[in-house]
Amino acid sequence: MSLAEPAPHAPVPPLSARAGTVGGSPVRDILAVTARPEVINFAGGLPAPELFDREGIGAAFREVLERTPDKALQYSTTEGEPALRAGLAARVTAQGLPTAADDLLITTGSQQALSLLATALLDPGDTVLVEDPCYLAALQVFGLAGARVLGVPGDEDGVDPAALAELVVRERPKLLYLVPTFQNPTGRTMPAARRAAVASVAARHGLWIVEDDPYGELRYEGERVPWIAAHPGAEDRVVLLGSFSKVMAPGIRLGWLRAPEHLRRACAVAKQAADLHSPTVNQLAAAGYLDVLDGHVDKVRSVYGERRDAMLAGLPAALPEGSVWNRPEGGMFLWARLPGSYDTTALLPKVVEQDVAYVPGAPFYAGTPDRSTLRLCFVTQTPDEITEGLRRLGRGLGG
Numbered sequence: 001m002s003l004a005e006p007a008p009h010a011p012v013p014p015l016s017a018r019a020g021t022v023g024g025s026p027v028r029d030i031l032a033v034t035a036r037p038e039v040i041n042f043a044g045g046l047p048a049p050e051l052f053d054r055e056g057i058g059a060a061f062r063e064v065l066e067r068t069p070d071k072a073l074q075y076s077t078t079e080g081e082p083a084l085r086a087g088l089a090a091r092v093t094a095q096g097l098p099t100a101a102d103d104l105l106i107t108t109g110s111q112q113a114l115s116l117l118a119t120a121l122l123d124p125g126d127t128v129l130v131e132d133p134c135y136l137a138a139l140q141v142f143g144l145a146g147a148r149v150l151g152v153p154g155d156e157d158g159v160d161p162a163a164l165a166e167l168v169v170r171e172r173p174k175l176l177y178l179v180p181t182f183q184n185p186t187g188r189t190m191p192a193a194r195r196a197a198v199a200s201v202a203a204r205h206g207l208w209i210v211e212d213d214p215y216g217e218l219r220y221e222g223e224r225v226p227w228i229a230a231h232p233g234a235e236d237r238v239v240l241l242g243s244f245s246k247v248m249a250p251g252i253r254l255g256w257l258r259a260p261e262h263l264r265r266a267c268a269v270a271k272q273a274a275d276l277h278s279p280t281v282n283q284l285a286a287a288g289y290l291d292v293l294d295g296h297v298d299k300v301r302s303v304y305g306e307r308r309d310a311m312l313a314g315l316p317a318a319l320p321e322g323s324v325w326n327r328p329e330g331g332m333f334l335w336a337r338l339p340g341s342y343d344t345t346a347l348l349p350k351v352v353e354q355d356v357a358y359v360p361g362a363p364f365y366a367g368t369p370d371r372s373t374l375r376l377c378f379v380t381q382t383p384d385e386i387t388e389g390l391r392r393l394g395r396g397l398g399g
């Protein structure tokens with residue numbers, strides 16, 4: 001080959017088919033557009049940063065780095081630090097679900113638990129049932145696993161057990177993914193009787209249930225509803241997921257899953273392949289922080305509860321006549337439906353011009369989207385900012 005001739009340069013092979021079909025998160029795209037500081041952003045699902053317990057978390061990290069630096073900075077076991085697993089097991093037990101440290105696998109956020117479960121349970125083409133609308137990044141995980149994702153019809157109390165049973169018989173899904181308490185995106189909570197009916201469908205027909213509960217501790221009113229995982233017959237088929245993100249800080253990226261042994265082992269193998277283990281120093285600091293977590297959560301709950309009330313107070317004037325919305329008893333989100341002629345995706349650019357943002361409802365649907373819906377996060381701003389944001393929203397929606 002002469003030096004003047006360009007060397008052959010063949011194209012690289014294409015990305016995987018899965019990588020090509022699953023897009024990025026529309027919420028992240030909206031966050032990028034609305035990063036201007038003047039925007040009052042009801043779109044992101046961000047915990048209020050001023051409530052992060054800098055002192056307490058700082059003290060927990062200092063403690064492990066001063067007392068046990070060799071351990072804190074070393075590789076650890078895939079299953080998780082024993083102190084953290086034991087502390088979490090005691091917490092879960094105290095909340096009504098007898099749990100041993102060995103029943104838990106520590107994960108890098110509960111998002112990783114979803115990925116591990118997809119790896120452990122799903123083959124391409126398998127069917128997954130979800131709530132409609134559903135948490136977006138769960139749709140991403142199941143899509144990347146090559147699953148066929150179907151929405152289960154439901155109402156303001158969650159999935160409809162009769163419709164669920166029919167779909168299970170007809171479609172033979174492997175798993176049902178649920179956020180039964182203060183759901184993302186709707187904020188709704190499934191009542192106890194509905195949970196029992198859903199658990200009974202899983203027991204009768206053979207189905208995994210993934211019960212994702214990152215928001216359950218953020219309750220502002222009403223009584224705690226027992227986990228589906230605590231229903232009789234659920235032991236061998238319900239996987240419960242928890243997270244430190246909403247009660248402590250999302251930046252430490254810690255969550256956990258509670259699953260029957262053979263599934264937990266398969267998840268642990270998947271986790272070895274993904275990241276070996278979650279950060280040791282974070283796990284040890286979080287284990288220490290568990291001692292003061294309840295007090296911190298109480299503070300967060302009282303502040304978030306006021307913010308929810310501020311949003312509920314401002315909505316009637318902000319949303320067009322004929323709109324409906326729910327009153328979540330906790331969590332971070334509220335779901336609204338505008339009159340049918342409104343398309344919240346099409347309207348968003350006009351609304352963002354007013355320096356306020358929401359997430360349009362459409363991307364959250366596995367099935368046919370209701371384009372007149374939207375999600376509002378009510379915890380990130382102060383009540384005054386919420387009131388002002390809703391005024392702007394009213395202007396943006398043409399009110």
Ligand code: PMP
Pocket residue numbers: 045108109110111112135179184212214242243244245250253254255
């Ligand atoms: N599940 C649900 C329902 C969520 O809303 C979120 C975060 N927004 C997650 C899981 C992931 O949380 P993390 O990985 O931070 O624990």
